[in-house]
Amino acid sequence: MRQFLKYVLATIVGLVLFAVIGVVVLIGLAYSASRSEKDVTVATNSVLELKLDKPISERENPGSLAAYVTGDNAQSTGLDQLKEAIRRAKTDDDIKGIFLNVELVQAGMATLEEVRDALIDFKKSGKFVVAYNDLASEKSYYLASVANKIYLNPQGTLEFNGLSSETYYYKNLFEKAGIEPYIFRVGSFKSAVEPYFRESMSDSARLQTTSFLNSLNNFMLGHVATARGISPNRIKAISDSMLVHNADDAKQLGLVTDLGYYDQALDYMKGKVGVAKDKKLSTISLDRYTKSEDEDGDASGNRIAVVYAEGDIVTGKGGDDNIGSTRFAEAIRKARLDDKVKAVVLRVNSPGGSSLASDIIYREVVLTKKVKPIICSMSDVAASGGYFIAMACDTIVAHPNTITGSIGVFGVLPNIQPLLRDKLGVTTDRVTTGKFSDLPTITRPLTAFEKQQLQKEVDRIYADFTTKAAQGRHMPVERLRRLASGRVWSGEEAKARGLVDVLGSFDDAMRIAARRAKLKTDDYKVQYLPKQDANPFLALFNSFGEEARLRMIKQEMGPMYPMYEQYKKLTQMQGVQARLPFELSIQ
Numbered sequence: 001m002r003q004f005l006k007y008v009l010a011t012i013v014g015l016v017l018f019a020v021i022g023v024v025v026l027i028g029l030a031y032s033a034s035r036s037e038k039d040v041t042v043a044t045n046s047v048l049e050l051k052l053d054k055p056i057s058e059r060e061n062p063g064s065l066a067a068y069v070t071g072d073n074a075q076s077t078g079l080d081q082l083k084e085a086i087r088r089a090k091t092d093d094d095i096k097g098i099f100l101n102v103e104l105v106q107a108g109m110a111t112l113e114e115v116r117d118a119l120i121d122f123k124k125s126g127k128f129v130v131a132y133n134d135l136a137s138e139k140s141y142y143l144a145s146v147a148n149k150i151y152l153n154p155q156g157t158l159e160f161n162g163l164s165s166e167t168y169y170y171k172n173l174f175e176k177a178g179i180e181p182y183i184f185r186v187g188s189f190k191s192a193v194e195p196y197f198r199e200s201m202s203d204s205a206r207l208q209t210t211s212f213l214n215s216l217n218n219f220m221l222g223h224v225a226t227a228r229g230i231s232p233n234r235i236k237a238i239s240d241s242m243l244v245h246n247a248d249d250a251k252q253l254g255l256v257t258d259l260g261y262y263d264q265a266l267d268y269m270k271g272k273v274g275v276a277k278d279k280k281l282s283t284i285s286l287d288r289y290t291k292s293e294d295e296d297g298d299a300s301g302n303r304i305a306v307v308y309a310e311g312d313i314v315t316g317k318g319g320d321d322n323i324g325s326t327r328f329a330e331a332i333r334k335a336r337l338d339d340k341v342k343a344v345v346l347r348v349n350s351p352g353g354s355s356l357a358s359d360i361i362y363r364e365v366v367l368t369k370k371v372k373p374i375i376c377s378m379s380d381v382a383a384s385g386g387y388f389i390a391m392a393c394d395t396i397v398a399h400p401n402t403i404t405g406s407i408g409v410f411g412v413l414p415n416i417q418p419l420l421r422d423k424l425g426v427t428t429d430r431v432t433t434g435k436f437s438d439l440p441t442i443t444r445p446l447t448a449f450e451k452q453q454l455q456k457e458v459d460r461i462y463a464d465f466t467t468k469a470a471q472g473r474h475m476p477v478e479r480l481r482r483l484a485s486g487r488v489w490s491g492e493e494a495k496a497r498g499l500v501d502v503l504g505s506f507d508d509a510m511r512i513a514a515r516r517a518k519l520k521t522d523d524y525k526v527q528y529l530p531k532q533d534a535n536p537f538l539a540l541f542n543s544f545g546e547e548a549r550l551r552m553i554k555q556e557m558g559p560m561y562p563m564y565e566q567y568k569k570l571t572q573m574q575g576v577q578a579r580l581p582f583e584l585s586i587q
Helices: 002-035 064-068 079-091 110-123 139-142 171-177 191-197 203-228 232-240 247-252 260-273 323-338 355-369 417-423 449-471 477-483 491-496 506-516 535-570
Strands: 048-049 094-103 127-136 149-158 179-185 283-285 300-312 312-314 322-324 339-351 352-354 374-383 394-397 404-405 410-415 488-490 524-529 577-579
Touching: 048 079, 048 191, 064 491, 079 094, 079 110, 094 110, 094 191, 094 260, 110 127, 110 139, 110 203, 110 323, 127 139, 127 260, 149 260, 171 191, 171 312, 179 191, 179 449, 191 203, 191 410, 203 488, 203 491, 232 352, 300 323, 300 506, 312 355, 323 339, 323 355, 323 491, 323 524, 339 506, 355 374, 355 449, 374 506, 394 491, 394 506, 404 491, 449 477, 477 491, 488 491
Parallel strands: 048 094, 048 283, 094 127, 127 149, 300 339, 300 524, 312 322, 312 352, 339 374, 374 394, 374 404
Antiparallel strands: 179 410, 352 577, 404 488
């Protein structure tokens, strides 16, 4: 009987595995079929609809089966994909205009500037841009402000009251939990660790945040004023005094052109393209309109390699959502050793991370600089470790509203002995072969000597960081350190202080790279690194489980999820960190 049950159980397990594999195969085939359509047929008199209901990242993630299976829009829209579609639509005779249907755009300020500039360039063709919002956040409106026609739902709202940045502080939580954080840092402005031992911002943290936030806000208001034909002083007064309370206010103050519903915006566009109101407007989505290009289709010719560095900087290979030192050092090395690659553009969108990982990538930048031009293009954030990997480039291009600087380092080592002993009733004991054999440890207090030694190591890494930064920026190290101390700057502030060279976009960085390499516009192709694996089966096994797990956690924790994210980042930190103040969220 036991033998019989064993065979029955084995058969059941086999059938289950067969069913699972069959489902995976079917999903893979369906997914591949959904992505295999390369040629898009665009109807005459069409409108390109940009819903932008996904986060905008530097590159589109090509193989998220988890999002495909669940129907969740977890995938991001690639900035490069979005800009290319707008560029192509400008000269596409079948596309007569763009419809911006955006409520809560999920992107940083520099990313918005790139999209906004692409839309402004699109309008030069004489084609229209129409925006519609039921609700418009500050960022959404900034993007919509370039439109020829801006529709706002008559019962909708428009947020136009300035930018803000909020930080969570965990001092009281740690005290209640029985966790004692040991903090090692350099620089009065290195506020990344303040949430661990303070209840509110320090004076220096408030000073730097006020400075760069006002810089970003003034830049945004100036561009809105130009787009809407309103004086800068009037726009600032509208924002500072929060004069917009409802849709009627927005219309009266000239921030929107029309109060109307979605169907009325469609009717307006029908009239622009010559379609009767009782007929359907031909629209095409971004995903449908975008064509994939084979990067390797041309076996000869010149290249400019674009290395996308987005996310936290971590040691090792890393993943798709961070900058692994091994993978990115290999990507830059590949570009350096490839004779077809005549120049490199390093696109950085990172708050920093491991100082060791940053230094590994920095070394490859230095080596590349010796043999071919390497230009940095800063996106929303290129701070601390993100600045570290950029500072050796020939030229650093930043947006006026890029967040950069934060040249400083820190280390955090928690003592959880009170938590274990007083809260959980757990004690520890140890045997060592030397006085410091258990260092670093989180289950006992540090001695004064141990704290001193750890602080010395942080000081040493800071000295190395600032020395290399001074070399890269061609300035005396004493002057560089006056600009460092962990202070965060906007792109405009950084340019005025010599931390970046040029205020401009990714396209500007590409033009500089081509010029340095003596290449004409039609004399090169773009090679994107690190390579992305679009294999749906690999995506399934590599990312499906993690994405599904995160979705469940987000659903269960709700508004508490950001604090869980902070906890996870803290537990994943290894070694001394070169990182921006925690979760700099600008709203």
